[in-house]
Amino acid sequence: xxxxxxxxxxxxxxxxxxxxxxxxxxxxxxxxxxxxxxxxxxxxxxxxxxxxxxxxxxxxxxxxxxxxxxxxxxxxxxxxxxxxxxxxxxxxxxxxxxxxxxxxxxxxxxxxxxxxxxxxxxxxxxxxxxxxxxxxxxxxxxxxxxxxxxxxxxxxxxxxxxxxxxxxxxxxxxxxxxxxxxxxxxxxxxxxxxxxxxxxxxxxxxxxxxxxxxxxxxxxxxxxxxxxxxxxxxxxxxxxxxxxxxxxxxxxxxxxxxxxxxxxxxxx
Ligand SMILES: Nc1nc2c(ncn2[C@@H]2O[C@H](COP(=O)(O)OP(=O)(O)OP(=O)(O)O)[C@@H](O)[C@H]2O)c(=O)[nH]1
Ligand SMILES: [Mg+2]
Numbered sequence: 001x002x003x004x005x006x007x008x009x010x011x012x013x014x015x016x017x018x019x020x021x022x023x024x025x026x027x028x029x030x031x032x033x034x035x036x037x038x039x040x041x042x043x044x045x046x047x048x049x050x051x052x053x054x055x056x057x058x059x060x061x062x063x064x065x066x067x068x069x070x071x072x073x074x075x076x077x078x079x080x081x082x083x084x085x086x087x088x089x090x091x092x093x094x095x096x097x098x099x100x101x102x103x104x105x106x107x108x109x110x111x112x113x114x115x116x117x118x119x120x121x122x123x124x125x126x127x128x129x130x131x132x133x134x135x136x137x138x139x140x141x142x143x144x145x146x147x148x149x150x151x152x153x154x155x156x157x158x159x160x161x162x163x164x165x166x167x168x169x170x171x172x173x174x175x176x177x178x179x180x181x182x183x184x185x186x187x188x189x190x191x192x193x194x195x196x197x198x199x200x201x202x203x204x205x206x207x208x209x210x211x212x213x214x215x216x217x218x219x220x221x222x223x224x225x226x227x228x229x230x231x232x233x234x235x236x237x238x239x240x241x242x243x244x245x246x247x248x249x250x251x252x253x254x255x256x257x258x259x260x261x262x263x264x265x266x267x268x
Contacts (some may be wrong), residue, residue: 019052028087028165037084049084053077092130092144093256095167097195098176099187100148103212105129107176107239108145111249116145123148128166133249141256144170151190164198172255173207174248177226177234179219184211185229206255210248214238 029037029047038047056074063070096104100122108114112131117124125147132140147163167173175191177184188209195202209230211223215238227234235251237244 023086024088026088026091026169030085030087032083032085034085050080050082053079091169092142093170093259094141094172094174094252095144095146095170096174096176097146097167097191098148098212099150099178099191100124102148102176102178102187103239104145104148104176107210107212107237107245107248108143110237110239110242110245112143114145128163133252135249135253139253139256141252143174143252149191149194151194164194164202167195167202168200171205171259172252173202173205174252175207175209177209177211178213179211179222179226179236180213180216182218182222184222184226188226188230188232206259208248208251208255209234211236212239214244215241 023040025043026039026041028039029049031037040047053076056076059070059073062072096107098104101120101124105116105118105125108116108129108131109118111133114129114131116129116131125145128147129145130142131145133143134140144166146166149163173195175188177187181187192203209226209232211219211226211234213219214223214236219236223234223236235244235248237248239245
């Protein structure tokens with residue numbers, strides 16, 4: 001197998017055998033054990049997963065005065081065999097980032113037609129889901145529900161690094177904080193710490209903080225504490241009862257328009 005472009009080719013004689021496979025942009029190549037090898041994120045990128053065997057000698061090589069049309073040709077050597085795991089990175093404008101059980105999937109269900117699974121246990125979401133948030137002027141914003149992060153995710157703990165990679169693709173981050181938990185500011189600082197440790201400019205991305213589970217009695221007090229401790233605006237919502245989601249959608253749209261304005265200015 002060599003390269004990942006064009007049609008599969010198999011030839012005997014002077015050329016090495018090789019197979020080319022087309023993959024979507026944003027594909028990550030990992031080893032069988034999950035070790036990161038490379039990612040293809042530019043048009044025309046390719047990766048040689050395994051080298052084809054050296055080509056054998058073709059018919060022409062056996063041409064002689066006695067044999068003007070030799071039927072003989074050599075098969076090439078055996079190419080490399082390798083198993084690779086291919087993973088597609090999520091591409092969305094905003095990513096929902098939070099601890100397991102914070103309500104990210106419930107929130108995506110509340111603001112889009114996506115239907116990720118919701119359950120009362122951690123790590124319900126094992127793969128990212130993307131939902132489109134629709135606006136009256138027909139604008140659509142893609143939001144990704146990303147599996148929960150835990151402390152040590154940057155060291156590949158929990159569902160770890162593969163999900164930090166999905167976050168990397170998002171222009172903005174929506175931190176979902178579970179306000180039914182005490183000391184909610186610790187959730188935010190731990191999430192930010194993981195992103196900082198992972199690097200790649202993640203902690204400098206535009207972000208918004210969402211305080212979820214406002215329908216629960218302890219949430220009001222925790223919202224006050226979160227605002228006080230972080231000095232950040234917090235959007236209170238109840239994903240379960242779909243309250244506060246309109247404000248969230250308005251805020252998301254403002255972030256989107258700001259990022260796009262900047263992009264247009266850069267291009268001019
Ligand atoms: N009371 C209340 N419960 C909520 C709210 N949002 C989510 N939940 C509950 O919290 C639990 C976890 O919700 P999920 O949406 O699965 O949480 P998640 O953040 O996607 O979790 P992972 O996929 O494990 O990372 C479920 O039992 C939800 O019903 C909310 O606004 N209020
Ligand atoms: Mg989930």
